Amino acid sequence: MAPAASPGQRLRSSGTETPTGPDEVPQGPAVGSRLTHTAALRSRGLRVLPQISHRPSPQTPGPLPLRTSHRRSAEADARPGCAAEGAGPSADSAPSCCGVSWDNVGLLVEPSPPHIVKTLFLTNDLTEEVMEEAVQKKADLILSYHPPIFTPLKRVTWKTWKERLVVRALEHRIGIYSPHTAYDAIPHGINNWLTKGLGACNSVPLHPSTSPSYPTEGTHRIEFCADTAEHLETVLSKTKDIQEIFCLTTFPVRVEDKEQTRVSLNCSQKALLEVVALLSQNSLLDHKTEILILQKPLLPHTGMGRLCTLSKPASLSDIIERIKSHLKLPHVRLALGTGKTLDSPVKKAALCAGSGSSVLKGTEADLYLTGEMSHHDILDAVANGISVILCEHSNTERGFLSELGDMLTVQLQNKINVIVSEKDRDPLQVA
Structure with a gap:
């Protein structure tokens, strides 16, 4: 994963330039759908960086779908x-943007x-x-x-x-x-409510949600160096004829002991190949040319499922009683993980209200808590030493x-x- 850049910072991946202020950020969604032309670009000798992840958006979706309106605007x-x-x-x-694409929110x-x-x-x-x-x-x-x-x-x-x-x-x-999956994802929504059944714990989304829009215009950023004023003037004048180019900036840099001008611009995927072709025609494609794939920012505390770390480990039997009390249920269904007993401690629990198979699958935890899971996903969890508690689909939501x-x-x-x-x-x- 590429480092994140805060506003005003620049990212470098060339061996001759140094990155400033890298920060670790949670892994975002795959961006393979935006890599249609990656092979073509690499065939031209370009280095395409996997992705640039921006800092999470400071705007978090509110917990409620309704707002008071004393006077209609x-x-x-x-x-x-x-x-x-x-x-x-x-x-x-x-906040319907938090709902998943297949849903009807x-x-x-x-x-x-x-x-x-x-x-x-x-x-x-x-x-x-x-x-x-x-x-x-x-x-x-x-x-x-x-x-x-x-x-x-x-x-x-x-x-x-x-x-x-x-x-x-x-x-x-x-x-x-x-609201359906929008309420699953938002802070103080259904999954956060479900975590209360475990007792005191810290929780984070299993699959963080991303903002519906990019933090800046364009889906890609291209950076290249111009070693002469003639090259620079030619390229800048011709970029004016290409649609969907944004945020074009220039700044001086020293590369291999030579003073050059670094050009940075954002563009759409449609404009990407046109810019690359322009650089190729003007002999500006070299190992210092970079194409950065921009990623939509993460929404804080928002996403599907929750991974919960209990403040104090509790036995599985105690967790079962807490969940039954929270959901007001006389019973739940339990599958014990291989090598586990009712006295086994639970430190980490992964949960998902409703049907949790696809959300929980592959998560490392002591316990899975959800409404329903497929038979074979339960077998996989048990084989990996993970116990599973099922409460029926809507029982994990209705409360x-x-x-x-x-x-x-x-x-x-x-x-x-x-x-x-x-x-x-x-x-x-x-x-």
């Missing part, structure tokens, strides 16, 4: 969303405007029974953690239960909003709604009636 009026004039939430302000059903929200109804799963409860309690907006509309609907009739949910919502002018309700009540200054469903429950039970 012009921006709010210009975009869709359920808003309360005088005292209500604008549901379109959720955001406002899913919207009655015709204006739509005044006086009663907000919280549920983990929006079933027909829960919808009837919301209708009876005169809800104006349903916040359903799981999206009731996931795969696209080709029609809205009375034939299937999910279509009927949409019909009932529109008939009774009820909006439906789903968060009470905490969320309290936070929303405070945030909305008691101007909205916030209700948590009494009918919502996990569909599985012990027979």
Whole structure:
């Protein structure tokens, strides 16, 4: 991983130039999708550095998807969303960028405007029974953690239960909003709530989230040296004809005891080959030319899953009792890791609310805590000496709604009636 550069610092990887102030940063997501032309660039003798990771963005997504709006702004009026004039939430302000790409996060059903929200109804799963409860309690907006509309609907009739949910919502002018994986990722979201079942601990995201945008314009940075004023003038004049070049700067450097001018510019991937071709035509491609792949910054304390380090190790049996108490469950399912017993100490635990197989897989820990995992992933964990606790999918999520309700009540200054469903429950039970 390449070192990070704070604003004002420059990165060097050539043997003749020295980096300044390298910092270690967490490993970000792979950027292979942006390396389409890497082989072509290397065939020209260019050195393509793997990635440049910027410092995490100071802006952390808020814990709630709703905000009070005493008076609708012009921006709010210009975009869709359920808003309360005088005292209500604008549901379109959720940090949906934190949701994963396959998810369906955001406002899913919207009655015709204006739509005044006086009663907000919280549920983990929006079933027909829960919808009837919301209708009876005169809800104006349903916040359903799981999206009731996931795969696209080709029609809205009375034939299937999910279509009927949409019909009932529109008939009774009820909006439906789903935060789902955005709430999994954000600080003070569902996974952070789940960590409380372990006792006192420090936690970090297993898979950190990245900002939806780059910290600067462009996806790549190109740096090269011009040894004569003629070369420099020629290249700079021709770059004006290339679209999507940003942040062009020059500064003097000494390379191999020669005074030269270093040029640095940001560009899009589309412009990258054009710039390389221009440098090649002007004999400016050499071992000192660098192409840096820019990476989106990490969002602090935000991401999927959590790796928890307990303040004080506890036995597995104690952890089980803590989790059952936190989730208000009479039982959980347990797979003991190879060589482990109920008395084995737990120092590190990896967790993921809901279905944790893909998030937890490969993580080194004493314990995996999640709602459900595939049979073969459980076998892999056990073979590696990792114990697994399963609580059923929605049992690791639903308890968060009470905490969320309290936070929303405070945030909305008691101007909205916030209700948590009494009918919502996990569909599985012990027979």
